[in-house]
Structures are given as C-alpha cells and as structure tokens.
Amino acid sequence: QQQVKQSPQSLIVQKGGISIINCAYENTAFDYFPWYQQFPGKGPALLIAIRPDVSEKKEGRFTISFNKSAKQFSLHIMDSQPGDSATYFCAASVTRSSGSARQLTFGSGTQLTVLP
Amino acid sequence: DTEVTQTPKHLVMGMTNKKSLKCEQHMGHRAMYWYKQKAKKPPELMFVYSYEKLSINESVPSRFSPECPNSSLLNLHLHALQPEDSALYLCASSQIMSGRVDGDTQYFGPGTRLTVL
Numbered sequence: 001q002q003q004v005k006q007s008p009q010s011l012i013v014q015k016g017g018i019s020i021i022n023c024a025y026e027n028t029a030f031d032y033f034p035w036y037q038q039f040p041g042k043g044p045a046l047l048i049a050i051r052p053d054v055s056e057k058k059e060g061r062f063t064i065s066f067n068k069s070a071k072q073f074s075l076h077i078m079d080s081q082p083g084d085s086a087t088y089f090c091a092a093s094v095t096r097s098s099g100s101a102r103q104l105t106f107g108s109g110t111q112l113t114v115l116p
Numbered sequence: 117d118t119e120v121t122q123t124p125k126h127l128v129m130g131m132t133n134k135k136s137l138k139c140e141q142h143m144g145h146r147a148m149y150w151y152k153q154k155a156k157k158p159p160e161l162m163f164v165y166s167y168e169k170l171s172i173n174e175s176v177p178s179r180f181s182p183e184c185p186n187s188s189l190l191n192l193h194l195h196a197l198q199p200e201d202s203a204l205y206l207c208a209s210s211q212i213m214s215g216r217v218d219g220d221t222q223y224f225g226p227g228t229r230l231t232v233l
Contacts, residue, residue: 034221043120043206043224044159089158093220101147101166101212102220106158 004092006107013114019077021110023090026071030092032102035064035075038087038109047088048075080114087111119143120225122207128231131197137228139190139207148190149222150182151206159206159224165190166212197232204229 005024013019023033031052036044050057050064050073057064063076077084090107120141129135139148146167151159164172165184179201181193190207208222 032220036224041204041227041229043122043208043226045224046221049221087156095213100171101149101164101210102222103161103164103172104159104222109156109158111156 004090004105004107006090006110008110009108010111011113013080013112015080015082015114015116017080017114019075019080019084019112019114021075021088021090021112022072023074023092023107024070024072025092025105027092027094027105028071029094030105031095032093033064033066033073034091034093034104035062036089036091036106038089044089077112080112082114082116085112085114120207120209120223122205122225122228124228125226126229126231128233129194129197130233131199133197134193134195136194137192137205137207137230139192139209139225140188141209141223141225142188143209143223144187145209145211145223146187147210147212147220148184149208149210150180150190150192151208151224153204153206153227163192194230197230199232202230202232 034049035047037047038044061078066073091104093102150162163182183191204227207225210222
C-alpha cells in the first residue's frame with residue numbers, strides 16, 4: 001500500500017516535444033506529491049510539487065496533473081529541451097504525528113532523453 | 117538558500133577501513149535524512165533524525181552508524197563495509213510540521229560517491 005508506481009522506465013522525446021511521466025499510488029493518506037529531477041552524479045532536486053486538493057499546478061514548462069479519484073498524477077514537460085535529459089522521480093508522503101519528519105515514498109524513476 | 121552540503125564528494129575505502137561522511141545545512145531544518153542510492157534506482161531511506169534524535173532506522177546494518185551532533189550537522193560513520201555497500205549516499209533535510217504541507221519539502225545534497233574495494 002506504500003508503493004508508488006511510475007511509468008515509463010525510459011522515455012525518448014524530440015526537442016520541442018511533450019514529455020509525459022505517470023505515477024499511481026494506493027495509499028489515500030498521501031497528502032503531498034513532489035517530483036524530483038536528478039542529473040548523473042548529482043542529488044535529486046525538487047522540481048514541482050502538488051497537494052491532492054489541487055487538480056493541476058504549472059511552473060514554467062512543467063505541469064503536474066492530479067486525479068484524486070483515480071489515484072494518479074503525472075508530470076508534463078512542454079517544449080522539452082536537451083537540458084531536460086535527466087532521471088525523474090515522483091514521490092508521495094503523508095503527514096505524520098506531531099514532531100515527526102515526513103518520509104518520502106519514491107517511484108522507480110524515469111530516464112528522460114531529449115534528442116536535439 | 118536551499119543548500120545541503122556533503123563531504124567528501126568521492127570516497128574509496130577498503131573493507132577494514134573506518135571513514136565518515138559529513139552533511140551540513142543552514143536552513144534551520146530540524147529533520148535530517150540519510151539515503152543510499154544505487155545506479156538507476158530511487159533513493160532508499162536509511163535513517164531519519166528529528167530534532168537531533170534518531171527517529172527512524174530502516175533496519176540498516178550496524179556497520180553504518182549515524183550521528184547528529186547538532187541541528188545543522190549529520191554524520192554517517194562507516195566501518196567494515198562490504199563491496200555491495202558501494203553507492204551514492206545522499207543527505208537531505210526538511211522542516212517538521214511547518215504548518216504547510218508543502219513546507220516539509222526535503223532538500224537533497226549532491227551526495228558522496230562511495231566505492232568499497
């Protein structure tokens with residue numbers, strides 16, 4: 001029930017195209033859904049995040065779509081650029097009891113390649 | 117400033133060595149985390165410190181020993197490691213119960229690439 005399933009495992013997109021990565025979860029207690037971007041040899045960096053009371057959030061070329069009833073959320077990268085080539089992880093977390101830190105449950109990751 | 121720093125960047129050690137990884141943040145975060153990441157895999161949680169106290173230990177072998185000397189520093193002491201422990205070790209920090217769901221975002225450091233010979 002703690003799993004977050006992510007697809008596809010790898011994605012190749014032409015420059016200027018739209019990249020779409022999908023995630024699904026089972027635990028309805030999850031209340032925060034961040035996406036992380038990771039370049040080789042670097043730590044994950046927060047890209048964009050959403051709460052379940054919002055259906056869509058857009059920041060620049062990056063958009064999260066959230067479907068609470070289907071327990072699915074997705075990342076859309078518009079006008080994809082070669083510099084977007086990286087591994088993307090979706091994640092989910094749940095508010096814990098007072099004084100406790102959040103734990104992230106990560107998806108398996110998607111390796112995105114944007115061809116010039 | 118959302119920077120988490122980690123030293124060293126790279127570490128090569130033998131199975132009988134003792135070494136330490138260091139993590140530092142100055143964002144006033146009261147939660148700090150250690151993760152292990154293998155190639156092409158997501159980060160795997162090892163330890164969580166909340167208010168400088170160990171709150172979560174994900175059944176990590178005792179050859180990994182965490183330490184949180186103060187609210188800004190996190191160490192990971194390594195002893196008698198195995199070659200399969202070679203990985204990228206990531207540190208992260210976050211606020212706790214900031215009152216905003218998205219206020220508890222975890223910020224990651226660049227990691228230490230550990231190779232055990």
